[in-house]
Amino acid sequence: MNPVLEVSGLTKQYDGFRAVDGLTFALEEHTATALIGPNGSGKTTTLSMLAGLLRQSSGTIRFNGAGNDPRSTIGFLPQYPNFFPWMTAMEYMELAAGLSGLGSREVRTACEKTLGFVGLGSAGKKRLGGFSGGMKQRLGLAQAIVHRPALLLLDEPVSALDPAGRREVMEMLKELGESTTILYSTHILNDAEEMTDQLLFLRNGQMIEQGPLHEVRKKYGGSGYRVLFADRKAAERFAGAAPWDANADGQAVTISGESVSMEELLRFAAEHSQGITDIGRASIRLEDIFMKVVEKP
Numbered sequence: 001m002n003p004v005l006e007v008s009g010l011t012k013q014y015d016g017f018r019a020v021d022g023l024t025f026a027l028e029e030h031t032a033t034a035l036i037g038p039n040g041s042g043k044t045t046t047l048s049m050l051a052g053l054l055r056q057s058s059g060t061i062r063f064n065g066a067g068n069d070p071r072s073t074i075g076f077l078p079q080y081p082n083f084f085p086w087m088t089a090m091e092y093m094e095l096a097a098g099l100s101g102l103g104s105r106e107v108r109t110a111c112e113k114t115l116g117f118v119g120l121g122s123a124g125k126k127r128l129g130g131f132s133g134g135m136k137q138r139l140g141l142a143q144a145i146v147h148r149p150a151l152l153l154l155d156e157p158v159s160a161l162d163p164a165g166r167r168e169v170m171e172m173l174k175e176l177g178e179s180t181t182i183l184y185s186t187h188i189l190n191d192a193e194e195m196t197d198q199l200l201f202l203r204n205g206q207m208i209e210q211g212p213l214h215e216v217r218k219k220y221g222g223s224g225y226r227v228l229f230a231d232r233k234a235a236e237r238f239a240g241a242a243p244w245d246a247n248a249d250g251q252a253v254t255i256s257g258e259s260v261s262m263e264e265l266l267r268f269a270a271e272h273s274q275g276i277t278d279i280g281r282a283s284i285r286l287e288d289i290f291m292k293v294v295e296k297p
């Protein structure tokens with residue numbers, strides 16, 4: 001266990017209203033954590049406090065390994081990054097790199113490399129006023145990672161992107177995640193599913209669920225298998241003959257992973273193979289967990 005960030009009792013109080021209420025969590029090195037919750041649950045407020053843009057009302061934030069200036073340790077992408085339209089992408093990157101503490105000798109190379117990494121290698125001389133929403137989002141990510149921070153805080157990094165752009169940025173984040181600790185907020189749960197080690201669920205500023213994704217999954221539905229059939233009748237026949245808990249739903253049969261091993265399932269399936277088109281593991285989707293958690297009393 002090697003936490004990069006430790007947060008305890010983090011609270012933000014506005015007049016008579018707690019936007020963030022007593023959050024306690026830690027981020028382990030080189031893990032990706034998704035900060036999830038309905039609109040207004042306190043995600044942006046939390047990230048802004050961690051990034052040092054907003055002062056907490058109470059609670060502590062500890063960056064391990066950070067020197068006097070955490071800006072060299074943290075990279076931050078705000079939900080709505082602002083850009084000067086008259087600047088070129090390279091000028092903007094150089095400004096960001098300087099503010100993050102990169103030495104003047106490394107700035108140019110780091111900026112070129114990072115623009116290339118986010119797919120803006122040929123846009124360095126272009127003015128930001130002409131950038132599309134997707135290009136701005138990539139540039140926002142580029143400024144957050146130019147100094148290779150140990151901790152990356154991202155507020156909705158993919159919500160402004162089209163599906164192809166989302167996939168590309170998610171792939172970039174996966175690559176960065178090998179050497180960086182990432183905390184990101186998102187409403188795009190299908191994408192989050194692929195690159196999340198830990199989940200933090202907020203509702204009304206409070207943490208209502210947290211833990212490793214596989215544990216939260218287990219708690220809210222576990223995992224199992226899904227067998228697909230050519231038609232509904234074949235699915236019903238299979239479910240009826242199965243010696244364990246098997247539920248037929250249309251052309252699919254779901255089986256709890258706790259009642260049977262994959263080996264046993266395959267043996268049974270070989271003997272009852274009529275109409276089977278596919279067999280695979282199935283686990284509860286993050287979107288379903290989200291609905292269960294936010295509706296919790």
Ligand SMILES: Nc1ncnc2c1ncn2[C@@H]1O[C@H](COP(=O)(O)OP(=O)(O)OP(=O)(O)O)[C@@H](O)[C@H]1O
Pocket residue numbers: 014019037038039040041042043044045046
């Ligand atoms: N400066 C402020 N003064 C008073 N209330 C505020 C202030 N900033 C945010 N809030 C309130 O704090 C709550 C949390 O807002 P926050 O933006 O952190 O939520 P969020 O989870 O990021 O929402 P979204 O998913 O819509 O981006 C909201 O009810 C918001 O109205």
